[in-house]
Amino acid sequence: MVSVLFSPISIKGLPLANRLMRSATFEQIAAKDGDVSPKELDLYRDLAAGGVGLIITGIINVCEQGRISPRQNSLSTDGHIPGMARLASEVHGQGGKVAVQLFHAGRESARMHAWRGGGPAAGPSALPGEAHFPYENRAMTQEEILQVVDDFGKAAGRAKEAGYDGVQVHGAHAYLLGQFLSPHTNHRQDEWGGSLSNRLRLHLEILAAIRAQVGPDYPVMFKLGVADGFEGGLPLEEGLKAAELLAQAGCDCLEISQGLRGDNYEQSEFHTKVDRPGGEAYFRSWAAKVKQRVDIPVAAVGGVRTPEIAEEILARGEADLVALSRPLISEPSLPARWQKGDTARTRCISCNKCFELVLQGRHISCIFDRQESANKV
Numbered sequence: 001m002v003s004v005l006f007s008p009i010s011i012k013g014l015p016l017a018n019r020l021m022r023s024a025t026f027e028q029i030a031a032k033d034g035d036v037s038p039k040e041l042d043l044y045r046d047l048a049a050g051g052v053g054l055i056i057t058g059i060i061n062v063c064e065q066g067r068i069s070p071r072q073n074s075l076s077t078d079g080h081i082p083g084m085a086r087l088a089s090e091v092h093g094q095g096g097k098v099a100v101q102l103f104h105a106g107r108e109s110a111r112m113h114a115w116r117g118g119g120p121a122a123g124p125s126a127l128p129g130e131a132h133f134p135y136e137n138r139a140m141t142q143e144e145i146l147q148v149v150d151d152f153g154k155a156a157g158r159a160k161e162a163g164y165d166g167v168q169v170h171g172a173h174a175y176l177l178g179q180f181l182s183p184h185t186n187h188r189q190d191e192w193g194g195s196l197s198n199r200l201r202l203h204l205e206i207l208a209a210i211r212a213q214v215g216p217d218y219p220v221m222f223k224l225g226v227a228d229g230f231e232g233g234l235p236l237e238e239g240l241k242a243a244e245l246l247a248q249a250g251c252d253c254l255e256i257s258q259g260l261r262g263d264n265y266e267q268s269e270f271h272t273k274v275d276r277p278g279g280e281a282y283f284r285s286w287a288a289k290v291k292q293r294v295d296i297p298v299a300a301v302g303g304v305r306t307p308e309i310a311e312e313i314l315a316r317g318e319a320d321l322v323a324l325s326r327p328l329i330s331e332p333s334l335p336a337r338w339q340k341g342d343t344a345r346t347r348c349i350s351c352n353k354c355f356e357l358v359l360q361g362r363h364i365s366c367i368f369d370r371q372e373s374a375n376k377v
Contacts, residue, residue, distance in 0.1 A: 034074030036083035048096030051335035059103035066104030099166035106176030110135035153209030166219030225259030229267035288318035
């Protein structure tokens with residue numbers, strides 16, 4: 001029987017039944033207006049019933065300029081509160097805990113801008129397209145940056161009003177906060193660029209704006225990319241310092257992931273070959289380094305596929321929680337299975353066929369489920 005993995009923990013006074021976190025996973029099944037769909041209510045009910053200690057929602061846009069998909073949920077207006085409240089209620093009805101992940105795509109919203117017939121998307125600096133991202137983008141103005149800070153704060157206030165147990169700010173991967181933190185995409189010469197403290201300014205201003213809306217006792221977390229997936233991007237040492245500064249500024253929990261993506265899966269958060277020796281838990285060393293520098297809970301994410309590895313990470317003090325994404329797409333009830341003593345590795349094989357569906361504009365699902373459905377026809 002796994003022991004530490006299913007021991008309780010709390011984040012800013014929020015009690016969790018175990019150390020497993022559902023890492024934010026974009027399902028692309030929202031209603032077209034950004035409201036919650038019946039499919040989402042079913043999905044989150046299943047996740048909560050499956051025994052995960054804390055559910056982080058899929059990416060929730062804080063403003064229309066930062067939207068990445070027409071099928072993405074939103075907390076950009078008060079009109080979205082009732083639908084989001086229904087989702088929180090479904091989780092709580094199963095005894096679960098749930099936090100909203102607040103999101104702005106930055107230059108990655110270029111596809112949405114092109115689809116809508118608008119101008120180029122905005123990021124920290126004006127940049128041409130790259131091999132893996134062929135869209136050019138313009139630089140955000142000072143007024144736009146301050147508006148984004150305000151948007152995050154107000155969206156967090158709406159999340160609290162809707163009954164969520166906390167919020168997590170998306171500061172990883174290819175998106176706006178990761179773009180500001182990385183010297184690869186942030187070439188600004190003002191107070192938002194240059195030094196690490198300036199490139200982290202957006203994170204800290206957002207944290208302050210959220211705290212002003214939700215008060216001192218509400219859990220405010222960050223998913224932080226501490227290094228980019230390629231040479232010449234954000235170096236690990238700067239990412240570790242950023243984690244330290246966020247903790248000092250009042251962040252309540254850090255989920256440690258990668259920053260900007262490179263040209264292939266192995267230069268992203270979506271590693272394949274996780275079942276090979278040394279392939280599992282590929283970001284655990286980063287989480288361990290962060291854990292040495294901060295006194296708040298740290299979550300390790302990235303390729304954890306067995307309870308033995310999860311237990312080892314926790315027992316060694318490398319992290320306080322273990323976050324799962326792709327395994328819970330394949331098996332929403334995986335935590336309950338492990339806790340009941342069936343400790344076989346997850347069904348997920350890290351093939352990324354689920355993620356590729358999202359890139360095609362379709363809702364996320366596991367290839368094994370699709371094959372089973374096809375065999376029943």
